[in-house]
Amino acid sequence: xxxxxxxKHIRNFSIIAHIDHGKSTLADRLLEATSAVSKRxxxxxxxxxxxxxxxxxxxxxxxxVRLNYTAHDGEVYTLNLxxxxxHVDFNYEVSRSLNACEGAxxxxxxxxxxxxxxxxxxxxxxxxxxxxxxxINKIDLPAADIERVRSEIEEIIGIPAEGCPAIxxxxxxxxxxxxxxxxxxxxxxxxxxxxxxxxxxxxxxxxSYLGVVVYVRVMxxxxxxxxxxxxxxxxxxxxxxxxxxxxxxxxxxxDCLSAGDVGYITASIKNVGDTRVGDxxxxxxxxxxxxxxxxxKVNPMVYAGIYxxxxxxxxxxxxxxxxxxxxxxxxxxxxxxSVALGFGxxxxxxxxxHMEIIEERLEREFGLxxxxxxxSVIYEVQCKNRGLLKIDNPTDYPAQDEIERxxxxxxxxxxxxxxxxxxxxxxxxxxxRGVFLDMKYLDPARVELSYRLPLGEIIFDFFDALKSxxxxxxSLDYEFDGYAESKLVKLDFLINGEQVDALTFIVHxxxxxxxxRRIAEKLKENIPRxxxxxxxxxxxxxxxxARETVKAxxxxxxxxxxxxxxxxxxxxxxxxxxxxxxxxxxxxxxxAPEAFMAVFRLGEED
Amino acid sequence: MKKxxxxxxxxxxxxxxxxYCDFYSNAGCREDEISRYAAAVAAQxxxxxxxxxxxxxxxxxxxxxxxxxxxxxxFGLLMDALGGHYDIEPGAEISCECNTADAEYLRGLRSLGVxxxxxxxxxxxDDELRELGRVHNSADFVRTYNDARxxxxxxxxxxxxxxxxxxSRESLHMTLERLCALKPEHVSAYxxxxxxxxxxxKAVGRLPLPPEDDIAEMYLGTIKFLAxxxxxxxxxxxxxxxGYECRHNLKYWNCDEYxxxxxxxxxxxxxxxxxxxxxxxRYLGGEYxxxxxxxxxxxxxxxxxxxxxxxxAGLVADEYVGRFGVDPHEKYRGRFSEFVRRGLVTADMSxxxxxxxxxxxxxxxxxxxLDL
Numbered sequence: 017x018x019x020x021x022x023x024k025h026i027r028n029f030s031i032i033a034h035i036d037h038g039k040s041t042l043a044d045r046l047l048e049a050t051s052a053v054s055k056r057x058x059x060x061x062x063x064x065x066x067x068x069x070x071x072x073x074x075x076x077x078x079x080x081v082r083l084n085y086t087a088h089d090g091e092v093y094t095l096n097l098x099x100x101x102x103h104v105d106f107n108y109e110v111s112r113s114l115n116a117c118e119g120a121x122x123x124x125x126x127x128x129x130x131x132x133x134x135x136x137x138x139x140x141x142x143x144x145x146x147x148x149x150x151x152i153n154k155i156d157l158p159a160a161d162i163e164r165v166r167s168e169i170e171e172i173i174g175i176p177a178e179g180c181p182a183i184x185x186x187x188x189x190x191x192x193x194x195x196x197x198x199x200x201x202x203x204x205x206x207x208x209x210x211x212x213x214x215x216x217x218x219x220x221x222x223x224s225y226l227g228v229v230v231y232v233r234v235m236x237x238x239x240x241x242x243x244x245x246x247x248x249x250x251x252x253x254x255x256x257x258x259x260x261x262x263x264x265x266x267x268x269x270x271d272c273l274s275a276g277d278v279g280y281i282t283a284s285i286k287n288v289g290d291t292r293v294g295d296x297x298x299x300x301x302x303x304x305x306x307x308x309x310x311x312x313k314v315n316p317m318v319y320a321g322i323y324x325x326x327x328x329x330x331x332x333x334x335x336x337x338x339x340x341x342x343x344x345x346x347x348x349x350x351x352x353x354s355v356a357l358g359f360g361x362x363x364x365x366x367x368x369x370h371m372e373i374i375e376e377r378l379e380r381e382f383g384l385x386x387x388x389x390x391x392s393v394i395y396e397v398q399c400k401n402r403g404l405l406k407i408d409n410p411t412d413y414p415a416q417d418e419i420e421r422x423x424x425x426x427x428x429x430x431x432x433x434x435x436x437x438x439x440x441x442x443x444x445x446x447x448x449r450g451v452f453l454d455m456k457y458l459d460p461a462r463v464e465l466s467y468r469l470p471l472g473e474i475i476f477d478f479f480d481a482l483k484s485x486x487x488x489x490x491s492l493d494y495e496f497d498g499y500a501e502s503k504l505v506k507l508d509f510l511i512n513g514e515q516v517d518a519l520t521f522i523v524h525x526x527x528x529x530x531x532x533r534r535i536a537e538k539l540k541e542n543i544p545r546x547x548x549x550x551x552x553x554x555x556x557x558x559x560x561x562a563r564e565t566v567k568a569x570x571x572x573x574x575x576x577x578x579x580x581x582x583x584x585x586x587x588x589x590x591x592x593x594x595x596x597x598x599x600x601x602x603x604x605x606x607x608a609p610e611a612f613m614a615v616f617r618l619g620e621e622d
Numbered sequence: 623m624k625k626x627x628x629x630x631x632x633x634x635x636x637x638x639x640x641x642y643c644d645f646y647s648n649a650g651c652r653e654d655e656i657s658r659y660a661a662a663v664a665a666q667x668x669x670x671x672x673x674x675x676x677x678x679x680x681x682x683x684x685x686x687x688x689x690x691x692x693x694x695x696x697f698g699l700l701m702d703a704l705g706g707h708y709d710i711e712p713g714a715e716i717s718c719e720c721n722t723a724d725a726e727y728l729r730g731l732r733s734l735g736v737x738x739x740x741x742x743x744x745x746x747x748d749d750e751l752r753e754l755g756r757v758h759n760s761a762d763f764v765r766t767y768n769d770a771r772x773x774x775x776x777x778x779x780x781x782x783x784x785x786x787x788x789x790s791r792e793s794l795h796m797t798l799e800r801l802c803a804l805k806p807e808h809v810s811a812y813x814x815x816x817x818x819x820x821x822x823x824k825a826v827g828r829l830p831l832p833p834e835d836d837i838a839e840m841y842l843g844t845i846k847f848l849a850x851x852x853x854x855x856x857x858x859x860x861x862x863x864x865g866y867e868c869r870h871n872l873k874y875w876n877c878d879e880y881x882x883x884x885x886x887x888x889x890x891x892x893x894x895x896x897x898x899x900x901x902x903x904r905y906l907g908g909e910y911x912x913x914x915x916x917x918x919x920x921x922x923x924x925x926x927x928x929x930x931x932x933x934x935a936g937l938v939a940d941e942y943v944g945r946f947g948v949d950p951h952e953k954y955r956g957r958f959s960e961f962v963r964r965g966l967v968t969a970d971m972s973x974x975x976x977x978x979x980x981x982x983x984x985x986x987x988x989x990x991x992l993d994l
Contacts, residue, residue: 547964547983570838572985573815580630580874580888581897582925583913589928592989 017208023276024204028096028233029149030114032141033123034131034491038153041185042123042194043081043099047264049191050083050095080219080231080278082261087199095198096278098218098233100137105367107495108314109219111140112294115310116218116233116278119147119202121194122169126152126160126182129168130458132432132491138173149197150177156184164459172458207275212304213237213245213297215273215281220291222342226258228285229267231278232297235308238274244300245283248307252290253300254283288345314346316364317425317496318371318391318475319408321352321518322378323360325385325598325609330359336382337361340374347374352409356518356602357387357612362409365391368475387609389518390616393472396423396499410520413506416557423499425471428453431482432464433490440485441465448473449524468497472522477618507532509539510553514603518612532562535615542611545569550605624709627677627891628873631663631700632884633689634902641755641821642814646886646900647687660696662906663884664703666898669910670881671707673892677879678709681870682716684736690720694730701734715777715869722762728773738868739770740779740810745786746797753787753830760800767804777866779808784844785837786814787830794840795847802851807866811844812859813837838982845978858932858981875929877922877945893917919946924992927954931988936975950974957991 033039083095100106100113114120120141124134141148150169152162162182169177181193215232222228239245243256260269261279273279285291293314296307324333337349348364365371371391378384395407398421399414407413429450433441438455445452445467453466469478474494482490505528509519519539523531532554539552543566554562573588599606634647635656682704692700704710717738718731728739745751746760763780770778780801784794801809814831817823832840845855853861857875860868873880874890882889885905888897899905899912917925923946930937942950950973958974961967966980966987976984 547961547966547986567835569983569986570835571813571841571982573813580880580882580890582874582888582890582929583895586925586928586994589985589989589992590994592985593992593994596989 017206019204019206019276020209022274023206025091026094026096026205026276027119027198027202028098028117028205028276028278029119029121029198029202030098030100030117030141030146031121031123032100032110032114032134032137033153034125034128034133034137037123037125037128037131037134038185039123040099042121042151042153042183042191043097045185045188045191046083046095046097046195047081048188049195050085080262081264082278085195085199088196089199093199095195098278105365105370107136107140108312109293110137111144111310112216113218114141114144114146115308116216117144117146118205119149119198121198122148122150122173122175123153124150124165124169126154126162126165127157129161129165129462130172130432132430132464132493135172135430135432135464136493136495147202148173148175149194149201150175150180151194151197152177152180152182153185155182156187156189168459205276207234207236209236209238209275211236211275212302213239213243213299214304214308215239215297216308217291217293217295217297219293220288220345222288226282228282228288228291230281230283230285230291230297231262232273232281234273234275234277234279236275236304237299238272239281239297239299240272245281245297246300246303247290247292248296248298248303249292249311249313250290250295254285257282257284288341288343292345314366316346316348316394316408317367317471318365318393319362320365320371320391321354321357321360321389321409322349322363322375323354323357323387323389325387327358329384332382333361333378333384333386336378336384337363339382340377344374346370354411354518356516356600356607357389358600360387364408368479387612388616389612390521390618391475392522393425393470393475395425395504395522398422407522410506410522411517413520413522416505421501422504424502424504426468426497426500427471427474427494428497429467429469429474429492429494430464431467431490431492432458432462433486434462435460437486437490438463438465441482441490444478444481444485445469448478449526469494470500470502470524471496505556507535508555509535510551510555511539511543511602511607512550512605513553514605515555516602519615528556529561532556534618536562536564538615538618539611540564540566542614543605543607546605548604624676624678626680626711626878627674628681628683628870628878628880629679629704629708630683630685630870630880630882630887631689632882632887632898633659633684633686633692634885635659635686635691636688637691638755638757641825642816644817644820645687648902653693656691657693657696659884659902659906660692660699662908664699666883666910667700667703668707670883674708674881678711679704680711680714681873681880682710682714683870684718686719688721689718690723690727690731694727694734697731698734705735717779717868717870720766721756722758722766723769725769725773728766728770728775732773732775737775738777738779739775740781740808740868741766741770743780743801744783745789745793746800747789747793750786750789750793750797754783764804767806777807779810779862779868780804780806782809782811782844784811784813784840785832789832789840791836791840791843794844798844798847802848802853806853808860808862808868809848809853810860811841811848813841841982842978854934855978856934858976858984872933875932877926877929893922920993924994928988928992931974931976931984934975935973937973939971939973942973954991961987961991 031039079099081097085093085095098113098116100110122138152165166177181190183190214235217230217232219231220228239259241256241258244253246253258269259273259281260267294311298304324330341347346366349361352362353359375388392410397405397419399418400420450467450469456464458464482492503525504522505525507521507523507528509516536552536554547569549568550566552564553560599608635651636647636649639649715738716736718736719740721742743763748759816826848861855861856867879891881891885898885902886900894916896911896914899909927937939950958967958969962969967974
């Protein structure tokens with residue numbers, strides 16, 4: 017079908033890159049070069065609007081912005097930049113964002129070359145049939161090797177890179193070449209303006225005045241204020257209040273969005289759960305025949321208990337989670353009670369980064385002190401009489417004699433590393449119960465390792481271990497690859513003879529002894545001495561497999577009470593009493609929240 | 623009948639600072655500066671005597687610092703201020719702390735009316751004394767002790783320290799044996815406490831401190847050893863032959879009234895607690911009160927229990943009823959029961975008291991039972 021003149025002047029594109037390869041800095045330069053923003057308004061990494069994103073140099077949510085560019089051919093083009101999250105936890109969201117585009121800039125660091133996420137994102141772009149425009153960044157650095165990276169792009173990804181822009185986003189070098197490439201190489205969008213409406217949702221957020229603001233790419237048809245629209249997955253209908261476009265500093269109303277456009281819709285929607293990423297928006301009165309392909313409801317992969325360190329702040333924690341949920345449909349939580357930790361929530365996350373982000377936002381934006389339990393994956397357990405159970409909390413794991421078979425989630429992991437670290441990383445993957453799949457040389461100095469690994473092993477400090485064994489050079493990407501049967505056992509801990517619910521772990525039977533010993537030692541180090549001896553026992557199904565003892569407290573600091581100064585003595589006692597208030601009472605034993613954290617954060621160095 | 627009053631006089635000067643001590647003191651002061659200070663204390667004594675008309679002073683305590691850095695003339699000035707403006711009871715206990723002192727000085731002190739001497743021995747092991755940075759050795763202590771006896775002191779106390787770097791149970795035993803051979807009337811045994819602000823506090827990781835469990839054993843061993851010498855424990859850190867308990871220090875633990883004179887000295891008087899500024903300059907400028915609080919009835923009750931439990935007599939039910947008009951068992955029987963069960967506290971109708979093991983963990987117990 018013939019593209020309209022309007023469509024011919026639109027380019028919809030994403031920028032994809034490995035973390036730290038300069039994606040957000042390039043986005044800033046594009047905004048600046050198209051005068052969408054003046055230099056004075058540029059905060060570093062304008063699109064990463066959350067403080068957290070700027071600090072960590074990562075993009076957490078998708079963003080979109082519209083730029084106007086007058087090309088060398090004298091025509092004015094509308095460039096819609098859809099920025100995507102770069103992390104494996106958000107792979108699904110990335111894939112939806114890419115589906116809203118016709119092309120992608122693939123940014124590769126001239127000093128690092130192709131990394132695991134470069135590859136993973138490039139494959140996603142290829143799957144979405146995008147035109148990929150390679151861009152080599154950081155050519156200002158002394159270690160830049162443009163030719164090597166160019167041949168890597170051609171050989172590993174298999175796309176021509178001859179004459180691709182070599183830029184320095186930091187210095188603003190050759191940015192115009194990139195803009196020209198976008199106009200020249202990325203095809204304009206198609207779509208039939210007269211066909212029934214179909215829009216792809218690639219993001220949404222909650223605004224207290226507008227309700228949910230839905231970011232869409234219009235595939236076919238038109239949408240105007242007053243139209244009745246329907247979300248195809250839920251069949252819920254809404255009346256459109258406004259449509260418009262995303263300018264760098266805010267939303268701008270328009271009369272209409274048409275096939276090929278990227279823009280927003282508001283329709284008095286209260287809940288981001290009604291505007292799932294990947295869903296299709298159509299007309300309620302004249303719906304399209306089928307939803308756009310690829311929609312799925314993303315399910316949490318990692319669960320953890322989150323508790324307020326100060327039990328009195330439970331309500332605050334709930335309010336904070338509800339507020340975050342307004343903008344994050346993939347966050348799930350439900351109340352949970354632990355004898356050891358009090359009242360809290362079992363929360364589900366897309367992955368470890370997602371979990372860290374939520375934790376950090378709760379602490380930073382809501383001023384909460386948290387105790388977060390060790391993360392857990394979802395185990396599937398075939399029980400003798402209860403059928404198949406999905407277990408997201410280790411405490412709920414059934415007793416061994418009830419279990420017929422147990423399954424754990426598996427991922428396919430790709431690790432790209434300089435060859436010198438291959439041995440150490442293979443060892444790491446073996447330790448983590450990995451199954452070797454493949455090893456490919458990307459170039460003489462670097463290889464890609466493929467392993468099947470249990471997700472439960474990855475969420476337990478795997479990334480830190482990977483980094484420490486490769487001096488920071490190895491990169492990781494993984495995707496869910498189904499469930500596999502596994503010999504799992506439930507590891508419990510007893511403190512002074514009483515089982516502590518927060519200290520329950522699901523572990524592979526080959527690793528249970530080592531883990532039990534490590535945790536028992538950590539507990540011993542972190543449980544303050546009491547007035548009596550406190551035994552710490554690790555148990556599997558009633559059998560004690562590790563034991564430590566916290567010796568009884570023999571002696572306090574005995575201050576002189578001399579010269580009649582009793583205030584110091586009193587302050588000392590007050591401080592001691594204050595310290596006790598923060599303690600969690602486990603039967604007759606008092607344990608500081610820090611003791612739990614030390615166990616939940618067991619790391620490679622231990 | 624007059625009420626009884628204790629007087630504490632703080633002399634904040636030392637020849638050198640010991641690296642573990644955080645009491646208020648100044649090293650390296652000239653004689654004329656010390657004299658000026660003595661005059662200022664005499665002035666405070668005169669000024670405050672006006673509120674003491676209804677009191678008879680039954681204890682005086684010169685503490686420091688090092689009170690024996692006062693010249694005998696300055697010491698005499700203070701004794702005159704006391705004698706001239708206060709009603710000092712004939713049998714009053716008049717104590718003075720010292721480290722080492724020569725025979726002549728000790729004779730002088732005795733003739734000024736000082737009748738109890740508390741010598742800071744800390745240890746009779748010269749290596750340990752070096753670790754502590756003390757300027758004296760064990761021979762200096764023994765000489766001072768004997769000179770004091772000759773000067774006519776029949777009530778002498780020695781301070782010992784437990785938990786000194788390099789100290790062992792054996793070396794402590796040796797110290798106790800050598801000390802007891804001298805037949806002191808009184809012994810104080812403190813656990814070395816590492817204060818953050820001191821040089822020890824800053825070097826704490828590098829100090830060869832005995833393990834905590836060893837110090838606990840040293841403490842229990844000291845109680846037993848001294849009891850064998852008929853020097854019985856009467857407070858967490860204090861031991862005496864019958865009738866030689868330090869009456870002044872007992873006032874602190876009994877919540878009796880006392881006035882403190884000199885920089886950083888504390889008072890409990892007329893149901894108020896107050897203290898002089900912890901600064902020579904401010905004190906010499908005539909500022910006598912830096913902090914002042916009036917404890918509420920609930921505070922007084924808490925303080926009573928906190929201090930009374932330092933004594934081996936413990937919380938005495940009759941005493942408690944006399945002070946607060948209620949029976950203590952209702953409030954404390956339940957609170958102490960866990961600790962009674964663990965053998966840390968003994969309880970009966972007459973009251974509650976720590977066992978020696980309980981004394982060691984008294985902070986933990988008190989912070990649990992008190993309404994702080």
